[in-house]
Amino acid sequence: MKKIILIALILILAALPITVAACSRVSQSDMLTDPYVTGGSEIFTYKMFHNDDCVGVMTLTFEKLTKADVTLPDPTVESKTKLFNAFSGTHLTMTYALDGVFSEDSGYSEVLYDNSYAPIYSYKKETASGKTRELVVRYETKYAYTYRYEDSVVTDSAELRIKNTTHFDNEMIYAVVRASGISQSSYTLSFASPNALTSTLETITISKVGDATATIDALVSTGTAEEEKAIPCYTFQLSISNSYANRYAISVAKNPLTITNENIHVSNVKKAILRIDEGEYHYVLDKIEVLDAA
Numbered sequence: 001m002k003k004i005i006l007i008a009l010i011l012i013l014a015a016l017p018i019t020v021a022a023c024s025r026v027s028q029s030d031m032l033t034d035p036y037v038t039g040g041s042e043i044f045t046y047k048m049f050h051n052d053d054c055v056g057v058m059t060l061t062f063e064k065l066t067k068a069d070v071t072l073p074d075p076t077v078e079s080k081t082k083l084f085n086a087f088s089g090t091h092l093t094m095t096y097a098l099d100g101v102f103s104e105d106s107g108y109s110e111v112l113y114d115n116s117y118a119p120i121y122s123y124k125k126e127t128a129s130g131k132t133r134e135l136v137v138r139y140e141t142k143y144a145y146t147y148r149y150e151d152s153v154v155t156d157s158a159e160l161r162i163k164n165t166t167h168f169d170n171e172m173i174y175a176v177v178r179a180s181g182i183s184q185s186s187y188t189l190s191f192a193s194p195n196a197l198t199s200t201l202e203t204i205t206i207s208k209v210g211d212a213t214a215t216i217d218a219l220v221s222t223g224t225a226e227e228e229k230a231i232p233c234y235t236f237q238l239s240i241s242n243s244y245a246n247r248y249a250i251s252v253a254k255n256p257l258t259i260t261n262e263n264i265h266v267s268n269v270k271k272a273i274l275r276i277d278e279g280e281y282h283y284v285l286d287k288i289e290v291l292d293a294a
Contacts, residue, residue: 040064040292042269046276046283048096056098058283060174060273063091072110073123075134076147076154082121089114092175105129117179173238174250177206178271182234182252184208209237214251214274218286231257233274248278257288 041063048056067086074082095108107126113119124135134149148155176189187208213230220229233251250273257269269288276283 040290043287043289043291044273044285045287045289047286048098049282049284051280054099056096057286058096059094061091061093062175062178063093065089065091070112072112072121073125073134074136075149075152076136084112084120087112087120089120090175113175117176173204173206174273177236177250177252178273182208182236182271183254187236204238204240206236206238209235209249211235211254212251214253214285216274216285219257219288231274248276250277251275 041061044060046058046060047054048058066088068088070084070087070091071081072084074080090113092111092113093108095106097106098104105126105128107124107128109122109124111119111122119137119139121139122135122137126133132151134147134152136147136149138145180187180189185208187206189206190204212233212235214233215229216231217229232254234254235249235251237249253269253272253274257272269290272285272288274285
């Protein structure tokens with residue numbers, strides 16, 4: 001049985017920084033919108049399905065920070081932590097856990113990127129088949145320093161030169177789409193992703209493929225009419241040039257969401273990702289939480 005390993009985490013464990021190609025028809029300045037609650041965070045919880053079976057839970061947390069001290073894991077140093085003083089930007093966290101039906105795999109990743117969408121640091125950890133794997137990426141202007149660990153032992157490290165372009169980490173695919181001008185009819189983003197195992201560049205392309213609707217029962221009030229449950233969205237397809245990664249699609253709400261039920265009252269959530277499809281696996285939004293700054 002195929003393990004559920006999200007592309008956002010370690011589906012391409014070796015595919016490190018992602019660079020936006022110059023041919024992109026969505027300008028970088030158009031990406032610099034603010035889909036986050038100022039000074040707070042948005043937490044999206046997804047049910048993970050294999051075909052029709054619910055097999056786990058995945059969460060995406062976008063936390064907006066202003067001059068905050070942030071401590072992240074760092075297995076490359078003796079203290080095993082790295083402190084970022086007075087950081088301003090976004091802290092993006094992704095976690096997933098399977099419920100034991102197919103396995104008991106779990107993992108998480110954390111990415112820091114500044115208000116210009118430049119990544120600063122990322123950390124990934126995955127536990128699968130009894131092994132723990134970690135990946136650290138440090139970004140310094142035109143260079144990315146990468147380290148891979150297995151069961152706390154470093155297995156590889158590399159210095160990748162990224163020249164004359166902005167580079168992105170894998171998890172930021174979600175952030176970049178949310179921050180883009182998704183209503184543009186010609187929306188296409190192309191990325192060149194260095195693969196540290198093969199020393200080659202792999203192409204990742206995000207394209208808008210059409211309009212759709214998504215029905216998220218958990219996000220509407222009890223008794224809502226069926227025709228009012230459907231949420232208009234844009235569908236984006238992400239394709240990858242390597243042979244081991246599935247094509248996958250994401251559905252993003254066209255309009256800001258105002259959701260009210262007995263557990264949730266969320267207003268003006270912009271460009272919410274409603275669904276992610278990866279081969280025979282899919283992730284359906286189940287809950288949105290908006291938290292004020294601590």
